[in-house]
Amino acid sequence: MKVGIVRCQQTEDICPGTKCLAYARDGKEAYQEMGNVEIVGFISCGGCPGKKAVARAVEMEKRGAEAVFLGSCMTRGLPWDYVCPHLDRIKESLKKKLKATTRVIDWTHS
Ligand code: SF4
Numbered sequence: 001m002k003v004g005i006v007r008c009q010q011t012e013d014i015c016p017g018t019k020c021l022a023y024a025r026d027g028k029e030a031y032q033e034m035g036n037v038e039i040v041g042f043i044s045c046g047g048c049p050g051k052k053a054v055a056r057a058v059e060m061e062k063r064g065a066e067a068v069f070l071g072s073c074m075t076r077g078l079p080w081d082y083v084c085p086h087l088d089r090i091k092e093s094l095k096k097k098l099k100a101t102t103r104v105i106d107w108t109h110s
Helices: 018-026 029-034 052-062 087-097
Strands: 002-007 038-044 067-070 103-105
Touching: 002 018, 002 052, 018 029, 018 038, 029 067, 038 052, 052 067, 052 087, 067 087, 087 103
Parallel strands: 002 038, 002 067, 067 103
Antiparallel strands: none
């Protein structure tokens, strides 16, 4: 399955995405149910308030992503215990702009 990952831009300075990428490679944590995944894109939300996340996710979908993972930095506030305050709005927009068949998974790892 082809997937894309969206991450929090605010977190980039302290996390290069190591766990998100390793768990995808190994099919663990949030990726477990997908079997082997191929990452077609690993993008940030573009910074607050995250509007660019939607356009960027659509581009990953055009490149074959069948699922879009929202990084745990956004949805679980890792590693700073700071969940994205714009998360609901971003998810709402993703639902409107992505195909109905494209899954949005709201975590990557614990
Ligand atoms: S919109 Fe959310 S995910 Fe994006 S930089 Fe701001 S806090 Fe992080």
